[in-house]
Amino acid sequence: MTAKEYGEFIVKRKWLSLLFGLLLTVVWVMGLSGLSMNPDNRIFFSKDNPQLLALETLEKTYSRDDNVYLVLAPKDKNVFSGETLAAVREMTDRLWQTPFSSRVDSITNFQWTRSDGDDVIISDLVEEGLITPEIADNAKRVALDEPLIRNLLVDSEGLVTGININIIMPEDPIASGGATIEIMKFIRSEQARFAEVWPNIDLYVSGGVPLTLAFTEVSMKDISTLLPLTLLVIFIIAGIALKAISAAFLTALIAILAAVGMMGAAGYMGVIINAVTSNAPLMLFILSIAHCVHIISTQRQQMRSGIEKKDAIIESLRVNLQPVFITSATTAVGFLSMHFSDSPPFRELGYMLAAGNLIAFVNAVLVLPALLAILPAKVQQKETYFSKSLMEKLSNFVIVKQKMLLPVSSIVIVCLLLGITNIKLDDTWTTYFDKQFEIRAHSDFLEDNLTGLNAIEYSVPAGEDGGINNPTYLANLDKFANWYRTQEGVNHVSVVSDTIKRLNKAMNNDDETFYKIPESQELAAQYLLLYELSVPFGLDLNSSINVSKSATRMTVSVQHASSAHLRSLDAKAQVWLGENIPEFKTVGSGLSVIFAHLSERNINSMLFGSFMALVIISLILIFALKSLPIGLMSLVPNLFPAAMAFGLWGYIVGEVGIAIAVVGAMTLGIVVDDTVHFLSKYLRGRKELNKSPEDATRYAFTTVGFALTVTSCALIGGFMVLASSGFRVNSDLAQLSMITIAFALIADFLFLPPLLMKLENFRNKLNK
Numbered sequence: 018m019t020a021k022e023y024g025e026f027i028v029k030r031k032w033l034s035l036l037f038g039l040l041l042t043v044v045w046v047m048g049l050s051g052l053s054m055n056p057d058n059r060i061f062f063s064k065d066n067p068q069l070l071a072l073e074t075l076e077k078t079y080s081r082d083d084n085v086y087l088v089l090a091p092k093d094k095n096v097f098s099g100e101t102l103a104a105v106r107e108m109t110d111r112l113w114q115t116p117f118s119s120r121v122d123s124i125t126n127f128q129w130t131r132s133d134g135d136d137v138i139i140s141d142l143v144e145e146g147l148i149t150p151e152i153a154d155n156a157k158r159v160a161l162d163e164p165l166i167r168n169l170l171v172d173s174e175g176l177v178t179g180i181n182i183n184i185i186m187p188e189d190p191i192a193s194g195g196a197t198i199e200i201m202k203f204i205r206s207e208q209a210r211f212a213e214v215w216p217n218i219d220l221y222v223s224g225g226v227p228l229t230l231a232f233t234e235v236s237m238k239d240i241s242t243l244l245p246l247t248l249l250v251i252f253i254i255a256g257i258a259l260k261a262i263s264a265a266f267l268t269a270l271i272a273i274l275a276a277v278g279m280m281g282a283a284g285y286m287g288v289i290i291n292a293v294t295s296n297a298p299l300m301l302f303i304l305s306i307a308h309c310v311h312i313i314s315t316q317r318q319q320m321r322s323g324i325e326k327k328d329a330i331i332e333s334l335r336v337n338l339q340p341v342f343i344t345s346a347t348t349a350v351g352f353l354s355m356h357f358s359d360s361p362p363f364r365e366l367g368y369m370l371a372a373g374n375l376i377a378f379v380n381a382v383l384v385l386p387a388l389l390a391i392l393p394a395k396v397q398q399k400e401t402y403f404s405k406s407l408m409e410k411l412s413n414f415v416i417v418k419q420k421m422l423l424p425v426s427s428i429v430i431v432c433l434l435l436g437i438t439n440i441k442l443d444d445t446w447t448t449y450f451d452k453q454f455e456i457r458a459h460s461d462f463l464e465d466n467l468t469g470l471n472a473i474e475y476s477v478p479a480g481e482d483g484g485i486n487n488p489t490y491l492a493n494l495d496k497f498a499n500w501y502r503t504q505e506g507v508n509h510v511s512v513v514s515d516t517i518k519r520l521n522k523a524m525n526n527d528d529e530t531f532y533k534i535p536e537s538q539e540l541a542a543q544y545l546l547l548y549e550l551s552v553p554f555g556l557d558l559n560s561s562i563n564v565s566k567s568a569t570r571m572t573v574s575v576q577h578a579s580s581a582h583l584r585s586l587d588a589k590a591q592v593w594l595g596e597n598i599p600e601f602k603t604v605g606s607g608l609s610v611i612f613a614h615l616s617e618r619n620i621n622s623m624l625f626g627s628f629m630a631l632v633i634i635s636l637i638l639i640f641a642l643k644s645l646p647i648g649l650m651s652l653v654p655n656l657f658p659a660a661m662a663f664g665l666w667g668y669i670v671g672e673v674g675i676a677i678a679v680v681g682a683m684t685l686g687i688v689v690d691d692t693v694h695f696l697s698k699y700l701r702g703r704k705e706l707n708k709s710p711e712d713a714t715r716y717a718f719t720t721v722g723f724a725l726t727v728t729s730c731a732l733i734g735g736f737m738v739l740a741s742s743g744f745r746v747n748s749d750l751a752q753l754s755m756i757t758i759a760f761a762l763i764a765d766f767l768f769l770p771p772l773l774m775k776l777e778n779f780r781n782k783l784n785k
Contacts, residue, residue, distance in 0.1 A: 279373030351686020357626030
């Protein structure tokens, strides 16, 4: 069946076509029940991620501890006043009721170890009862001098203090999501109560669990605000471009049907919605408009020339069916190349958009023409200045200035490409959220005033059961911790050797000279046993020492740490260990470390995916355009836009995160659309209408140039909406995509036509 015969069938069987298209949508809708949501930030990591495997090994050895961290900032800037200490003590006691909590640490329940004659006493730093000035002064002296809690639970000047709640989350992702909501509901109720009871103390909430919930909240916020705004943008642009409210409604309807179908397909595929995939409907809204604009604009052009509506629809399908199919296929290939991403959410986003793009194609060539045939249509008999005269002037400019445009465009491209050298792979996962979110403001306050949210964790082996009590091991552990304390950005190191030194001092009448590692393994073992037997339930060292006492956990807290800095710190630690303590064979782990390596891993994994997409798209274009030279040449204006966008980003911003890895592959399929439509009209002018290269260029501009401008503006407008997302990953992805699409349109108008005419002239010279 030819494209013309297909168009005749759709117009003749318009009601049947519409019914069939809507039945397909119903089938897709049935898949919506398979959708679920996962707020866990670990969804960003593939199961074979080596840093994730290292973290899981560490958590199996000790425990998987998520946390909620509360910062108390007294307005008088004195943590050690009676009022503030009472507030901390009360809040510490209440927070033991937090669902799924296993431990609560604060300055008031810090296990103060000291000598009392021949006895060693271990008790809360601030016990129950009236807090006298003497008790407050003692708490200040001990807390600000104690490395275990200084810069972790209280800042070095005593201005702010923290309460850390360890949380053991359910392993099942769905149960974990429910637990997160339950925990934060409790915390927020306590936060509201605290504000009433203690009005002179500000309370900030941060930590892993609130950050996890923020991933869900940002998804919900984007869906509730950005989706309607995107539909409005599509409606306005389609209405202005097609000069008909009915056409704008049809375009929006096709976009909605495609998005609903895509979400149903995602349900069938078992996709779990998260902060990245939640914006797939928004992105498909943006992509769906292109097919509709091309089909409707061609129909209206035909009707302006006096052709009846029915024949205009048939002609529109004859002209557009192949290029619309090609662009759908190439766009789907671009999205499917995201399968090679190391980050599962981006893979699933690729699957969803590939499926959605094909569903949008079916709706555009089945439901849309059927509706066009059913609904009445009126058009102005005269084309507007923008839809024809402007394109004629632009085409004349390009033809006249072709010898100048090609070298100038090439120079501009090269200059922009050089900006790529300024790009640094850097990211800070705790700043993924915009400052409009409370979690970002509270996390910034925590990092600015107390401690770092980013942590590097090590499981340091002792080589044998009970080996952690060996003085040599403990001395080396202490040496490793002290080295880390000298590194830039490190504000706290939690290590067992500090506890051992504190116990040794207490066992020797609090003599400062004994604040060191005990001389014998037996003494160290006795001290640890004494400590374990003396501390209250939940405040032991089980999360820091493994069961066989053959390894200990060391946690390094880093303030305002970017991904590059975390990678650098761990790399330097490996070098230092190799040179100084080679028996400590350990690697850095933790969520922050995994995120720090994710950008690099994602780029490395996507290089192959992008190459495969390029090869497949090249073959599709060569086959579809039936010209090897033009098919290959068309790749030039398709490859450069993404690279130019990265170059401009390098000049302006300089830093990129995990979004960069998928932008190139994703936009490659999108920007091919404009090239395919332009080339199909150019080749039609050359082959069907026997026009010269210059006249074929003019024909392409006047027939499809305005539609390309409209679709590109729609894409840019849609991605501009997504760029306002409070989630930085989506925002960066959108900004890079809209820059890429803008460069692609410029390249298709100012670089591709001169290149085509140059090729034609070169071939003519060869033939002569």
